[in-house]
């Protein structure tokens with residue numbers, strides 16, 4: 001059965017930081033199974049847009065629905081739970097916990113939603129295995145390569161089977177080989193149905209992984225186009 005409701009719906013979203021207008025009336029829908037790339041010059045509001053959708057920050061105007069719920073109107077407690085259950089996020093600099101080995105970084109995501117340690121660790125290991133880094137499970141982030149760290153971060157983001165995976169410059173800190181691996185991974189995930197929203201400066205990442213391109217400028221959507229994946 002196809003889900004008719006969009007996974008994400010933004011309507012007239014505005015965000016001001018003092019005098020700065022970071023988002024100036026953004027309306028956007030993302031349907032289940034889509035892979036959307038957001039591009040545009042530095043400072044045009046890409047990360048702000050992602051952070052609004054993730055409920056990490058609140059808009060000053062407009063509405064944001066994710067997975068059928070108004071994240072802009074949720075209280076902090078509900079938002080934290082909602083984020084853990086329905087969203088996965090990956091970042092340029094991985095945001096792993098330095099004092100936990102790879103497996104525990106991943107398993108923690110499920111434990112925070114109430115899973116017991118045993119099943120959480122089992123699923124974490126399965127994911128690390130699928131991402132080709134099961135042998136690195138006991139290694140701390142500092143001793144992992146950038147590509148390995150990002151794969152651990154992807155595994156963590158997938159732990160709770162999120163309706164939406166959000167990525168902010170996921171290849172931005174990786175060399176080209178590790179970047180390629182992460183691109184392949186994102187493409188594979190989308191091809192098995194994972195809905196993706198990727199913010200990137202990397203044309204190749206957008207064209208490789210995304211089915212739709214959203215170009216931003218000055219806090220607005222300047223252009224939207226369908227992509228033929230290369």
Ligand SMILES: Nc1ncnc2c1ncn2[C@@H]1O[C@H](COP(=O)(O)OP(=O)(O)OP(=O)(O)O)[C@@H](O)[C@H]1O
Nearest residue numbers: 017020021022040041042043044045046047048049
């Ligand atoms: N927490 C904040 N406080 C004040 N201003 C902010 C904050 N976050 C973003 N801004 C401002 O909002 C605008 C949009 O920033 P944003 O980080 O969304 O841009 P971006 O498109 O992600 O840029 P980049 O490509 O460099 O990552 C910028 O002018 C930025 O300085």
Ligand SMILES: [Mg+2]
Nearest residue numbers: 046047048168
């Ligand atoms: Mg940014």
